[in-house]
Amino acid sequence: MKGLFEHRDYRDFLNNYIESLPRKGRGIKKNLARHLYCQTTHISQVLGKRTNLTLEQGVRAAEFIHLTHEEKKYFMLLLNLSRAGSKDLEDFFEEERAGLVKQRKRILEKMKTQKLLDQTQRSKYYNNWYYSAIHVLVSISEFSSAQALIDYLPLPDTKVLEALGFLEETGLVEKVGEKYQLGTSSLQKPEVNSDEYKNFLKSWRNQAVLSIDRGKKEDHHNTIAISISKDDATKIEELISAFFQEVEKLIPESKEEELKVLSIDFFGL
Secondary structure, eight states, rough: OOOOOGOOHHHHHHHHHHHHSGGGGGTTTHHHHHHHHHHHHHHHHHHTSSSSSHHHHHHHHHHHHTTTTTHHHHHHHHHHHHOSSSSSHHHHHHHHHHOOOOOHHHHHHHHHHHOOOOOOOHHHHHHHHHHHHHHHHHGGGGGOHHHHHHHHHSSOHHHHHHHHHHHHTSEEEEEEEEETEEEOOOOOOOOOSSSSHHHHHHHHHHHHHHHHHHOOOOOOOOOOOOOOHHHHHHHHHHHHHHHHHHHHHHGGGGGOOOOOOOOOOOOOO
């Protein structure tokens, strides 16, 4: 399917979007009409290019199909372009549309050469757990769409879409049609005891606490307070280090099927 930014008419995009859905979007017109507070016949007329959505309906339609902020801006430009009542107004919105496409191309070109995130981008990524969660989930085919991520994660729709926009902007993921996949940019691991490192640990530890409360059988949480010798404490540290090394060897060859989080704490008071 062609991506949104390859379209010059929002109705062509909507038709292609519906066609790309399972069972060719059967029932989607009814659900969209309900979301827009209109009749299904109105949706059919819009898709048949016999009429247009109102601006208010356009915003709600963009939310319904989970467009990111930048995509929503482009979608609304296409809607305004279709609704333009004069040549001057049509030319104005066409210029705006072309400018947004050029801007996006510049960003995509920059992403091709930018292999590492800068300091500001890294800080944002490591500050909240859901950026890395979505980054990893996109590698699993089941979660390669915005809708699948929204359904799976305990987050507001807007937060998932904002995170996807950030990950795409930085080149960590890229959008092909309506699907996301891993991008070409990469991340440096934060330095131990840096603010990035501490925020990353704390953010995921908070999710571990929530996992304890959920009490799923497949999740494992064990904690013991022990009194041991200094030599044995060193042995445990070495065992943990060796274990992580084995896990890191396993990951590259493992098929992407589900998201798991591994956190180990071994500390003194």
